[in-house]
Amino acid sequence: MSEASAARWQDDLHLIVDAAKQAGQVALGYFNQAPEVWWKNEGRSPVSAADFAANETLEAVLRAARPDYGWLSEETDDDEQRLSRSTLFIIDPIDGTRAFIGGLNLWCVSVAVVHDGRPVAGVLYAPALNELYEATASSVARKNGEVITVSAPQQGTSRFAIAEDVLAGFPDELRTRIERVKHVPSLAYRIAMVADGRIDGTFVKRNSHDWDLAAADLILERAGGRLVDLAGRDVIYNRPRVSHDELCAASHSELNDLITRTVRR
Incomplete structure (x- = not known):
């Protein structure tokens, strides 16, 4: 730049x-x-x-x-x-x-x-x-x-903000590695919690919008994390359609890859 x-x-x-x-x-x-x-x-x-x-x-x-x-x-x-x-x-x-x-x-x-x-x-x-x-x-x-910086990659469980119905669909070996965080009603604030290291990630259900995501996306990125779609791509804003499919925000790429791969199955 x-x-x-x-x-x-x-x-x-x-x-x-x-x-x-x-x-x-x-x-x-x-x-x-x-x-x-x-x-x-x-x-x-x-x-x-x-x-x-x-x-x-x-x-x-x-x-x-x-x-x-x-x-x-x-x-x-x-x-x-x-x-x-x-x-x-x-x-x-x-x-x-x-x-x-x-x-x-x-x-x-x-x-x-x-x-x-x-x-x-x-x-x-x-x-x-x-x-x-x-x-x-x-x-x-x-x-x-x-x-602020995201949490460091670690062995064991990851603290993840994720809906119970999504987590229930995960295989047992992955479900046991996730400590589910109580629901945080503001999606933007939830992503900020990943950025400042309080949680390791969050899964975003279908139908979030540009306005829920854009500021938090940048803050997470500059803190060392990433918000991606299920193909691992960055979110693009200011399109004709302002809603989005499933997304994942995580502190490191391995965690993002693990969650998005599981949901894609």
């Missing part, structure tokens, strides 16, 4: 960190205050007044600062003009809305800058936990200013 590109993404990181903090504080004002809730996707997904308020804050700050960037947010109607932009913001104003509504603190604001299909700057801000994760494509990953 050229010095000019690295400097550009670093500038973008400063911008999105500031925007995420502003949006996080807006959302925090609704937390445990019984915000109004609606249901979308035929009643499968909740969205709250806090999601919309945080989204408005992000849109006001970011689109004014980078009017030439495209825009993709969970809480904004999709505009296919984004497909003509090489660089865009990918936003989830509150990742983990169910947790937010339920009074659990495991939710975060997710903001990424994506260039030519891959994230180049990303931030996850969890205001109820006072945690800020950030990275650029040319920097280390940090949590509250401190460098």
Whole structure:
């Protein structure tokens, strides 16, 4: 990466960190205050007044600062003009809305800058936990200013966030090597837990979206891990279809390979 590109993404990181903090504080004002809730996707997904308020804050700050960037947010109607932009913001104003509504603190604001299909700057801000994760494509990953790295490869069991029905389908010899982690409702935050070494990996069921993944993907990559599809390929963003098939995020390639091979069978 050229010095000019690295400097550009670093500038973008400063911008999105500031925007995420502003949006996080807006959302925090609704937390445990019984915000109004609606249901979308035929009643499968909740969205709250806090999601919309945080989204408005992000849109006001970011689109004014980078009017030439495209825009993709969970809480904004999709505009296919984004497909003509090489660089865009990918936003989830509150990742983990169910947790937010339920009074659990495991939710975060997710903001990424994506260039030519891959994230180049990303931030996850969890205001109820006072945690800020950030990275650029040319920097280390940090949590509250401190460098983070994934867990080291090890013998024995791996701590893995995985659905019980998926784990139940694994062969016995693999199932005994996995210590299942209690469900974490925010997918972005779950991937951040892999990045900072608290867990070794997570399996992502079909139908995650660009906004769930982009910022966390970059943070994990810069911490030494990787998010891949079942063929072992990087996730590509800003396609016409913004949902994804099964994915695996892990601290090292051997663990990714082991899980993806098993699911493919």
